[in-house]
Amino acid sequence: MESGRRHGALERSTIAALGDLWLRDVRIAGSPAPTDIVIERGRIASVGPPPAEWRAEAIDCHAHLALPGLVDGHAHLDKTLWGQPWRPHSAGAGLPALIENEREARVELAPVVERAAALLEAYVANGTTLLRTHVDVDPENGLRAVEGVLEVAARFADRIEVEVVAFPQSGILAAPGTERLLDAALRAGASLVGGLDPAGVDGDAAAHLAIVFGLAERHGCGIDIHLHDRGPLGRGQVGLVIERTRALGLAGRVTMSHAFCLCDGEPEVEPLLEELAEQRIGLATVAPAHTSPPPLERLFELGVPVCLGQDGVRDLWSPWGDADMLSRAGQLAWRAGYRRDADIERCVEIATTQGALALGVDDLRLSPGGRGDVALVPASCRAEAAVAHPPRALVVKNGVPVAGSLRSSATRCDTRDPTSA
Amino acid sequence: MESGRRHGALERSTIAALGDLWLRDVRIAGSPAPTDIVIERGRIASVGPPPAEWRAEAIDCHAHLALPGLVDGHAHLDKTLWGQPWRPHSAGAGLPALIENEREARVELAPVVERAAALLEAYVANGTTLLRTHVDVDPENGLRAVEGVLEVAARFADRIEVEVVAFPQSGILAAPGTERLLDAALRAGASLVGGLDPAGVDGDAAAHLAIVFGLAERHGCGIDIHLHDRGPLGRGQVGLVIERTRALGLAGRVTMSHAFCLCDGEPEVEPLLEELAEQRIGLATVAPAHTSPPPLERLFELGVPVCLGQDGVRDLWSPWGDADMLSRAGQLAWRAGYRRDADIERCVEIATTQGALALGVDDLRLSPGGRGDVALVPASCRAEAAVAHPPRALVVKNGVPVAGSLRSSATRCDTRDPTSA
Numbered sequence: 001m002e003s004g005r006r007h008g009a010l011e012r013s014t015i016a017a018l019g020d021l022w023l024r025d026v027r028i029a030g031s032p033a034p035t036d037i038v039i040e041r042g043r044i045a046s047v048g049p050p051p052a053e054w055r056a057e058a059i060d061c062h063a064h065l066a067l068p069g070l071v072d073g074h075a076h077l078d079k080t081l082w083g084q085p086w087r088p089h090s091a092g093a094g095l096p097a098l099i100e101n102e103r104e105a106r107v108e109l110a111p112v113v114e115r116a117a118a119l120l121e122a123y124v125a126n127g128t129t130l131l132r133t134h135v136d137v138d139p140e141n142g143l144r145a146v147e148g149v150l151e152v153a154a155r156f157a158d159r160i161e162v163e164v165v166a167f168p169q170s171g172i173l174a175a176p177g178t179e180r181l182l183d184a185a186l187r188a189g190a191s192l193v194g195g196l197d198p199a200g201v202d203g204d205a206a207a208h209l210a211i212v213f214g215l216a217e218r219h220g221c222g223i224d225i226h227l228h229d230r231g232p233l234g235r236g237q238v239g240l241v242i243e244r245t246r247a248l249g250l251a252g253r254v255t256m257s258h259a260f261c262l263c264d265g266e267p268e269v270e271p272l273l274e275e276l277a278e279q280r281i282g283l284a285t286v287a288p289a290h291t292s293p294p295p296l297e298r299l300f301e302l303g304v305p306v307c308l309g310q311d312g313v314r315d316l317w318s319p320w321g322d323a324d325m326l327s328r329a330g331q332l333a334w335r336a337g338y339r340r341d342a343d344i345e346r347c348v349e350i351a352t353t354q355g356a357l358a359l360g361v362d363d364l365r366l367s368p369g370g371r372g373d374v375a376l377v378p379a380s381c382r383a384e385a386a387v388a389h390p391p392r393a394l395v396v397k398n399g400v401p402v403a404g405s406l407r408s409s410a411t412r413c414d415t416r417d418p419t420s421a
Numbered sequence: 422m423e424s425g426r427r428h429g430a431l432e433r434s435t436i437a438a439l440g441d442l443w444l445r446d447v448r449i450a451g452s453p454a455p456t457d458i459v460i461e462r463g464r465i466a467s468v469g470p471p472p473a474e475w476r477a478e479a480i481d482c483h484a485h486l487a488l489p490g491l492v493d494g495h496a497h498l499d500k501t502l503w504g505q506p507w508r509p510h511s512a513g514a515g516l517p518a519l520i521e522n523e524r525e526a527r528v529e530l531a532p533v534v535e536r537a538a539a540l541l542e543a544y545v546a547n548g549t550t551l552l553r554t555h556v557d558v559d560p561e562n563g564l565r566a567v568e569g570v571l572e573v574a575a576r577f578a579d580r581i582e583v584e585v586v587a588f589p590q591s592g593i594l595a596a597p598g599t600e601r602l603l604d605a606a607l608r609a610g611a612s613l614v615g616g617l618d619p620a621g622v623d624g625d626a627a628a629h630l631a632i633v634f635g636l637a638e639r640h641g642c643g644i645d646i647h648l649h650d651r652g653p654l655g656r657g658q659v660g661l662v663i664e665r666t667r668a669l670g671l672a673g674r675v676t677m678s679h680a681f682c683l684c685d686g687e688p689e690v691e692p693l694l695e696e697l698a699e700q701r702i703g704l705a706t707v708a709p710a711h712t713s714p715p716p717l718e719r720l721f722e723l724g725v726p727v728c729l730g731q732d733g734v735r736d737l738w739s740p741w742g743d744a745d746m747l748s749r750a751g752q753l754a755w756r757a758g759y760r761r762d763a764d765i766e767r768c769v770e771i772a773t774t775q776g777a778l779a780l781g782v783d784d785l786r787l788s789p790g791g792r793g794d795v796a797l798v799p800a801s802c803r804a805e806a807a808v809a810h811p812p813r814a815l816v817v818k819n820g821v822p823v824a825g826s827l828r829s830s831a832t833r834c835d836t837r838d839p840t841s842a
Contacts, residue, residue, distance in 0.1 A: 085801065086800075086802060086805040088761065088802075089761045089762065091760075289756050319765070319804065319808045320760075320808060334741055337711055339510040339739050340509065341509040341510065344740070379507075380506065380507045381509075383507070383509065384507040384740075387735070387740045
């Protein structure tokens with residue numbers, strides 16, 4: 001699935017700092033006793049103590065639980081009001097009213113770089129090391145938001161990997177000029193092309209998808225499509241996306257965001273799920289209040305990669321969200337009615353390793369060869385971590401400590417063992 | 422509504438410490454500029470500066486938002502595992518399996534005083550100043566849990582007012598001997614008599630309610646009935662409770678907890694809501710994941726008092742809950758689909774002033790004569806407070822600071838104004 005990622009992991013790892021780090025005394029899921037994690041040149045070298053000649057940084061982790069870096073698979077960094085004064089919600093009800101309200105009100109907002117940077121600071125503090133953000137592209141906004149988010153993403157590259165979806169929030173056919181702008185956004189550095197309710201918002205599913213898949217083919221990039229439409233209308237579009245993914249050989253490069261039509265428990269959904277698995281099409285959920293979560297057990301069984309997102313965080317669409325993916329994993333588990341550890345832990349996987357898979361990243365895991373991305377929390381197990389979502393004690397990106405109070409306890413080891421010096 | 426409270430407010434206020442306190446520079450909902458709150462002998466004396474001769478404690482509140490003390494209207498202190506090592510959920514699905522699992526597993530738990538005290542510490546730190554807890558009474562448990570919780574409640578009386586419902590978790594008819602134990606629990610100090618699905622669990626709604634209302638009449642105490650039964654079965658029992666409340670003149674003394682049958686949007690509910698309002702029967706919701714919230718707008722219109730609770734916090738029933746009623750107010754608002762400030766603020770009222778009303782307490786408000794119970798948070802308005810639910814900067818009970826970092830900044834004022842000394 002990782003093959004063909006134009007931007008993101010591979011490209012960024014060449015610009016991000018790669019650290020050597022020895023995390024002493026951590027808990028790891030599946031390990032009966034606390035152990036160590038050793039990171040060399042940004043990658044996990046071993047789970048267990050380092051070689052005797054270890055001479056780099058070490059942090060005593062006091063048996064905190066180590067999680068892989070947290071993943072937000074569906075964010076909207078350009079929309080956030082995080083760090084701004086509280087702004088009462090002003091939109092009417094329904095999708096068109098929300099889109100219209102935003103178009104009118106966004107001109108008053110602080111620059112996107114200021115708002116996106118404030119939110120990324122919170123994401124980093126909360127242990128997020130990989131994030132996919134949709135960024136508005138439309139004739140009024142032009143490339144302003146994409147350029148702003150790309151600028152902030154570059155500034156944060158040592159702390160969090162950000163991939164940008166060029167997102168037609170106002171539609172493509174409904175907002176003439178958007179196709180050309182999406183093309184320009186992809187040339188400017190966006191990693192994926194987005195879509196929005198090809199039928200429900202844009203009124204012509206076939207034409208909308210022809211443009212989206214055409215751009216993906218032309219740019220060799222992935223696709224991530226917002227789909228709110230429900231019932232047969234929604235399911236029909238999922239079918240069209242599957243068909244085009246298969247026809248263009250884009251297996252493993254396509255994500256469907258929200259896809260509420262797959263969450264309503266209708267029996268017609270099952271064959272679609274099987275085809276999603278076959279085409280390795282990922283599903284992004286935001287654990288919403290108003291819709292059932294996706295059928296997580298079945299998706300896991302089938303191997304459909306699922307990621308979790310905050311969606312907007314405190315923006316013109318909604319005041320909710322907090323940039324904490326561990327809290328959001330708990331929200332997903334709670335909404336799914338989970339009480340057992342194994343079920344809750346599935347949601348933590350969706351917010352870490354599984355979520356990364358849904359974004360085409362297959363090396364976010366706490367085992368040798370995995371990315372040196374780690375979030376430490378004071379918890380005995382992953383279920384407790386999701387339920388309590390305590391502050392992150394340490395956040396490590398590519399082997400470099402980037403946040404958390406334990407960071408200040410880092411010591412330089414001249415040797416692993418003084419007697420062998 | 423407050424008349425006839427056998428225990429709680431009146432009785433406890435005679436044992437709780439009553440403080441004099443000047444909270445300088447606080448925000449209050451509805452007040453355009455920051456102001457002051459002055460508490461004398463445990464009650465709010467004024468909103469605005471104190472008299473010139475003020476000579477008691479003062480705290481500079483740096484324009485934090487002042488909320489009335491938070492209220493948990495539906496807790497289960499005796500069941501909690503708070504402060505204990507993480508315990509994976511072990512029960513099967515469904516109400517009978519949950520009850521049975523608890524009966525088997527509770528014998529292994531740490532003493533109720535230890536667990537309940539740990540949870541009350543968290544409630545106090547989170548600004549809760551009034552809490553109603555159901556406490557299990559059954560032939561195996563006897564009065565052990567009630568006595569334990571009453572002991573802890575007495576120990577915490579200066580920090581939080583706790584009222585105890587003698588709760589037949591295993592049924593009354595289904596667990597012979599429970600009626601006598603409920604009677605004994607009320608004599609031992611429980612403030613209210615509880616009930617549990619008179620039809621669904623106990624199999625005979627009329628007989629169950631005859632016992633519950635009989636005990637209430639004999640002890641002159643209030644009633645709080647758990648009702649999970651849905652549809653016509655649930656609605657029928659709501660009707661029976663209304664009928665008995667009216668017949669015994671218990672208006673304002675009865676609460677229905679959960680009452681999911683009123684939350685499912687069925688048209689038959691409306692006449693019941695009107696009768697609940699007429700009999701001032703309160704409704705306790707816990708903002709669950711699996712059921713829609715009660716019809717809050719309609720309940721407000723009708724004047725049905727609504728309170729909010731955590732239900733169990735990390736217990737043998739569920740790992741969820743966190744003893745933070747501001748976070749729970751946000752959860753209720755989020756589950757209700759609220760985005761606008763006015764709607765979210767309604768949920769804060771349910772977790773403060775309105776919630777107290779549902780418990781028969783009519784003096785929890787930030788105005789002269791109100792209880793000197795205040796929770797301060799760093800927020801610009803109540804909607805922001807519920808969405809962000811930041812740590813409480815200061816918690817005041819009866820005019821006495823009991824928690825929060827601002828507590829340490831309290832100064833003794835020899836006079837309000839040095840020049841007038």
